[in-house]
Amino acid sequence: MHVQQGHSLRELAAARTLPDQQIMDAATLDWIAGTPPAAAADTPALVAGDVLLLSPDPSWFTTGGQADGLHGIGHGARTCVLAFLLARAHGLDQQHTAALCTAAAVHDCRRHNDRADPEHGRRAADWFTEQAEAVLHTLGQDVPAELRAEAASAIAVHNLPYDAFGPGQHAAYQRAPQLTDLLKAADCLDRYRLPSRRWWPNPTHLRVAIPAWLFPFAHGLVVHSERARLHGASHHDALTDALTTLTR
Template sequence: MPVQPELALRELAIGRTLPDHQRMDAATLDWIAENPPPAADLPQLAADDIPVLVPDPAWFTRPEQAEGLHGISHCARTSVLAFLLARVHDIDGPHTAALCTAAALHDCRRHDDRTDPEHGRRGADWFTEHAEDVLAVLGQNIPAALREEAATAIAAHNLPYDAFSPAQHTAYQRAPHLTDLLKAADCLDRYRLPLKRWWPDLTHLRVTVPDWLLPFAHGMVIHSERARLHGAGQRDALTHAVTILTR
């Protein structure tokens, strides 16, 4: 009996049969590419100025998660988007490093690609425990106080603002910009998801997102995921995307 072809992620989403662990496929990526956000003029950007922080696969809960929709590619793209948002909002170097590190790790302790409401808290705890090793791998130098702020952002990134616990609200007030910008960067990478109703909704954010970042974020998904499907490694795929979009 011939083997039945696997359904594309988009078909599974339409049929409400998405599995716990989800990976990009060519058909879904083609559909994403055919539905870009409105075009906008890109400011002058230099690829060499944009740090590419790629998390280690071992930091994820299981191999399926590292390669899935909330895995290495998503976290690395979110870090790039966080860096660009930090520039837009004039965030200083140390806070930008803390933000980009938080972005590179924010989904690493997910159990699956569903809602998993506790993954932010687990990620924050994991970062706090492994900060020295993580920062060494990513090449980031972040003082202790900013590590705590990064952990706060990771813990809260997936929660609506009105769902913060009293302790989270107090921690958020000490450094609201890190959480706000991480939420915005995470939101911008939602173009990887297989239904438009899951794509970026800027009304949930507390920071301004320039028009040009929407097509940039969409292009990051297309170019990096296309490169991955053609066999490129994680870092090469992301660097390829950044280079194309900053020409």
């Protein structure tokens, strides 16, 4: 597997010299692991086999480097897991949950780099609209046409702050407000993978409530899955191992 060369992501972030392609490294992960959010007392009993885990296919990404990077397969799969848990917390039915988790799995697949890429949400939405049948077949999900359109709308604006929406983004948001809010929240929760605390989850930017226990759970999901990746596990096996560790 590709290994980050030179300085750690943590050091590069501090120097504001992060490269376009960013791969997790051991030093950065050690820092993340040693900086956990506050523990929560209300963590529910979770069974790993009951949690929906959808791993995006490597071929869906713009490059192999993007598939293995900070916005790649691991991020999409973790965002799916977190979206599933948020869907359960907010009472979504099975079809809306499938639409949300599918959107979560593919929301960053058309990124050109791991830095600022403000058009990637729109590109991913257009790509999903064109490829929905094949994507859903690969992921084993059944999402009706109207919910596919809602998922695409959520993907299109997932990366934009609410106060930065233009008329087109407002229209997209109005087509799928709940899916958008929950996708943005799930994406936010996986920000513990980023190499500076200034980029970590900030719920004040969101429009849905996140259960307190999901913050330490999301942090643990990053630490355990990325540790397994560094030890040679595949993306899917790394997430499966992490879920087994964090659930019962």
